[in-house]
Amino acid sequence: ETNEEDPGLVMNFYKETCPQAEDIIREQVKLLYKRHKNTAFSWLRNIFHDCAVESCDASLLLDSTRRELSEKETDRSFGMRNFRYIEDIKEAVERECPGVVSCADILVLSAREGIVSLGGPYIPLKTGRRDGRKSRAEVLEQYLPDHNESMSVVLDRFASIGIDTPGVVALLGAHSVGRTHCVKLVQRLYPEVDPALNPDHVEHMLKKCPDPIPDPKAVQYVRNDRGTPMKLDNNYYRNILDNKGLMMVDHQLAIDKRTKAYVKKMANSEDYWAKEFSRAITILSENNPLTGTKGEIRRQCNMANKYHYKD
Numbered sequence: 373e374t375n376e377e378d379p380g381l382v383m384n385f386y387k388e389t390c391p392q393a394e395d396i397i398r399e400q401v402k403l404l405y406k407r408h409k410n411t412a413f414s415w416l417r418n419i420f421h422d423c424a425v426e427s428c429d430a431s432l433l434l435d436s437t438r439r440e441l442s443e444k445e446t447d448r449s450f451g452m453r454n455f456r457y458i459e460d461i462k463e464a465v466e467r468e469c470p471g472v473v474s475c476a477d478i479l480v481l482s483a484r485e486g487i488v489s490l491g492g493p494y495i496p497l498k499t500g501r502r503d504g505r506k507s508r509a510e511v512l513e514q515y516l517p518d519h520n521e522s523m524s525v526v527l528d529r530f531a532s533i534g535i536d537t538p539g540v541v542a543l544l545g546a547h548s549v550g551r552t553h554c555v556k557l558v559q560r561l562y563p564e565v566d567p568a569l570n571p572d573h574v575e576h577m578l579k580k581c582p583d584p585i586p587d588p589k590a591v592q593y594v595r596n597d598r599g600t601p602m603k604l605d606n607n608y609y610r611n612i613l614d615n616k617g618l619m620m621v622d623h624q625l626a627i628d629k630r631t632k633a634y635v636k637k638m639a640n641s642e643d644y645w646a647k648e649f650s651r652a653i654t655i656l657s658e659n660n661p662l663t664g665t666k667g668e669i670r671r672q673c674n675m676a677n678k679y680h681y682k683d
């Protein structure tokens with residue numbers, strides 16, 4: 373429902389209350405990206421891990437409390453990094469407009485700007501999200517597929533938030549940047565090498581992941597896209613068609629009869645991919661937001677206000 377108090381998500385929600393908000397976020401992302409290129413991978417991954425889990429409510433950013441283990445501390449969030457830089461963006465926004473801009477909007481807009489930093493499309497996105505007060509580790513697996521999940525489960529999970537098959541195929545193109553740690557890959561290498569893998573790629577993977585049981589603390593990983601690792605482009609689709617997909621879900625995408633035609637089309641047309649990617653990110657970013665008087669505007673992105681302030 374929409375009414376005067378709650379317009380829901382709208383373009384430029386902060387135009388009266390903090391007109392500089394989107395510019396500040398853009399500048400901060402640019403600055404951070406200059407210093408640490410991999411922050412952009414994190415902003416991009418964040419939008420999936422927050423918005424696909426119940427709501428774009430910044431639940432992902434909350435720390436565990438004495439009572440509750442938070443989402444970011446579970447295995448599904450393995451490898452997520454750079455959360456402290458979200459606080460830098462939040463602080464910059466707070467300096468101009470204290471208490472106005474939600475962490476949920478900062479998370480979504482930083483993903484939007486991260487996508488641009490990585491050479492992807494600019495996606496106009498609405499704002500007006502408010503922050504949730506809880507992060508619940510126990511619901512995570514119900515929303516986020518695992519790296520070796522079947523394509524049926526993956527398509528179902530995304531369908532339940534309104535993202536169709538070409539949308540899913542486009543979103544997984546995010547694995548055109550960043551990395552995957554060996555712990556998530558060794559099932560495809562040991563005790564036997566998955567025969568579906570491209571032998572040239574196997575050699576590289578074995579070199580990067582020499583241990584069947586990697587030390588979880590060791591920083592051993594393979595880049596998701598060896599061709600253009602820093603660029604969010606359609607090279608991912610050429611990789612998976614060439615049997616160089618790292619995770620089982622990446623590989624399944626290229627062979628499943630429901631997704632294969634879209635993979636080919638996206639491998640052949642960067643424009644088609646960018647269009648579908650923008651459409652799917654938009655849907656993801658509008659999943660079940662808290663608007664109006666629901667939720668709160670967090671002072672600090674890693675904790676709900678009640679833990680530090682009396683409202």
Ligand code: HEM
Pocket residue numbers: 413414416417420450451452453517518519520526543544546547549550551552553554556619621
């Ligand atoms: C079936 C769905 C998906 C699964 C199972 C999945 C799983 C994973 C896993 C296991 C990693 C490696 C983490 C690590 O070892 O450090 C990863 C990395 C990544 N994922 Fe996904 N992912 C999925 C969909 C997505 C979507 C929809 C996006 C964004 C729109 C995304 C963005 C990323 C990015 C950017 C990285 C690299 C992160 C970094 O280098 O820090 N993923 N994903």
Ligand SMILES: [Ca+2]
Pocket residue numbers: 421422423424425426427428429430431432
């Ligand atoms: Ca969430």
Ligand SMILES: [Ca+2]
Pocket residue numbers: 548549597599600601602603604605606607608
């Ligand atoms: Ca790439």
